[in-house]
Each structure stands twice: as structure tokens, then as C-alpha cells.
Amino acid sequence: MTEVNPQPAAAFQELLLGAEELQAYLSELAVLTLTLLGSQVLGCSVLIDRPRRTRAEGHSDDRAARMAQPVFTETGPGTEAISTGTSVVVTDAWTERRWHGFPGTSAEDGVRSLAAVPLALEGTARGAFCAYSPRPHLFQPRILRMVERTALEASRTLRLALRIDAHLNRARNLQAALESRTVVDIAVGIIMAQNSCSQETAVEILRSVSNTRNIKIRTVAAGVVAAVSDRVRTHFEE
Incomplete structure (x- = not known):
């Protein structure tokens, strides 16, 4: 069984209990993960794709939202993490050439390195957690493992949040019908x-x-x- 740090797990649960909508929860979760990861991280984003539903995303602040745009384009590193189910690390955005259009505007907002980690969700839902840093080469194995553990802990409450959101969506559709x-x-x-x-x-x-x-x-x-x-x-x- 995978070990989970009880303190972040409890914090994620508290956020879920206080959130009224999925979008608000994702934004608050991104803010919390930024706090958990420390001062070397510039911002965090959480993005979830579900069939026949609008993409859901949350960011720690407006700058993180801007940084996420080229990361989660059709050919960005965040999208690659979602599609492959494996973590993707950019060691230095200034010299990165693997994805067309990246780093784009994210470099202007101060991104030098990032880690995009897939979320462990249920069913057909897929998503990724992304941490950005102004430092190049930040996400070496030890820091990457910390980001992956944080994403794993967040995934547990995210699965519950998505279940609740699915029930609310069905209830709204039933009411409309x-x-x-x-x-x-x-x-x-x-x-x-x-x-x-x-x-x-x-x-x-x-x-x-x-x-x-x-x-x-x-x-x-x-x-x-x-x-x-x-x-x-x-x-x-x-």
C-alpha cells in the first residue's frame, strides 16, 4: 500500500468539505499545493479532462493560469503527461525544444523549469498537476518525487470531488429535463x-x-x- 502523508491529505479533505463547486476546489487545491511545495516553486496548476464535459482547471494565481496555457496546449508537456500517464520534466524552458509553441508566454512569466505529473483518477477522467519554478534544473529526482507524492495525495480527494461533481451534474440535467x-x-x-x-x-x-x-x-x-x-x-x- 502506498504511504500517504496524513497532514497534506487532511488539508485536501478540508478543502473539499468547504468547496461548493469543482472549479473552486481546483483553484484552492492549486494554492495549497503551492504552499506545500515551498518557496522554490513559482506556481501550480491542476487540469482535468472528461469526455463530453468542459475542461476543468484551477491555478494558484493569474500568473500560473497564464503559464499553464502553453503547457497544456495540444502538444505541450502537460498534455503529454496526461496522454502518456508519466511525469514530464522540463529542466530549462529557455533551451527546451521538444514541443512546438512551448515555452511561449510561460517563459515571459518567469518559468525556467517545471514538472507535469499525471493524476490518478477514475474511469475516463484524466488530468495532470503541474508545478512551475523560476529556477532551472529544480525538478531533480528528489524534488520530482515530492511533486509526485503531492499529486498522489491530491488525487485521492480529486476522485471524490469528481464523483460529487458528476452527481451534481446529473441532478442539474434531471431538473432541466x-x-x-x-x-x-x-x-x-x-x-x-x-x-x-x-x-x-x-x-x-x-x-x-x-x-x-x-x-x-x-x-x-x-x-x-x-x-x-x-x-x-x-x-x-x-
Whole structure:
């Protein structure tokens, strides 16, 4: 079993308990890891990719966010760490030539060396933790192992954070679906009453208008309902 330093692990857990959204947690986590890694590190970034979801990222400050841009481009070292699942070290950004477009603007912000470490996530989620330094050749084996341990400890709470975020996303989608279904059902009832027609006919009327105007059926339904009342609510218990 991999040993975990209890103090950083507890700090990561406290952050998760206090965070309301994944994005806020990632930013706070980047700030905490910067503190843990010491004064030789200039900034930290955490980036996570998930299928069919917007890329999630957090940075210790605005400068770290700028430094991360060329690091996590399609051909950057951070992206290589994510795709290969192995740590990538840049010993001196001023002489680095492995990636097109890197170091780019990150050198202007003071990056001389960096370590991009893959995160141990679940399922199809992939990500990397990146530490930047103004010193060349900082991330030698001992310092790199410290960064990797920090990333491993962060990964444990990140897995939980991603599970929570996935549940929240499903709940939001379900709420949106319920609200959409409510509006459509009410609109169908209104059309049935106005035209003395069956439910099937009312649905076909909505579909016909939707296709003719090339707009979503929910939008058509909302227009029908709005003509009668603007106080439609979807009720469910939290």
C-alpha cells in the first residue's frame, strides 16, 4: 500500500468539505499545493479532462493560469503527461525544444523549469498537476518525487470531488429535463383545450411548429404557456 502523508491529505479533505463547486476546489487545491511545495516553486496548476464535459482547471494565481496555457496546449508537456500517464520534466524552458509553441508566454512569466505529473483518477477522467519554478534544473529526482507524492495525495480527494461533481451534474440535467417536460405537458394540455383535440394531435402540432420554425419543441411549448401564464413551476423535494 502506498504511504500517504496524513497532514497534506487532511488539508485536501478540508478543502473539499468547504468547496461548493469543482472549479473552486481546483483553484484552492492549486494554492495549497503551492504552499506545500515551498518557496522554490513559482506556481501550480491542476487540469482535468472528461469526455463530453468542459475542461476543468484551477491555478494558484493569474500568473500560473497564464503559464499553464502553453503547457497544456495540444502538444505541450502537460498534455503529454496526461496522454502518456508519466511525469514530464522540463529542466530549462529557455533551451527546451521538444514541443512546438512551448515555452511561449510561460517563459515571459518567469518559468525556467517545471514538472507535469499525471493524476490518478477514475474511469475516463484524466488530468495532470503541474508545478512551475523560476529556477532551472529544480525538478531533480528528489524534488520530482515530492511533486509526485503531492499529486498522489491530491488525487485521492480529486476522485471524490469528481464523483460529487458528476452527481451534481446529473441532478442539474434531471431538473432541466423535468422542467422541460413540465412545460411541454402544460402546452399540450392548452392546445388540447383550445382545439378540442387529442393528446397525440396536440403533440403533433407542437412538433410541426418546431420543425417549421427550426426551433426546439420546448421553446415552442414555452411560448404557448407564456401566452396563458408566466407562473409555471416544477416542484420536487430536495
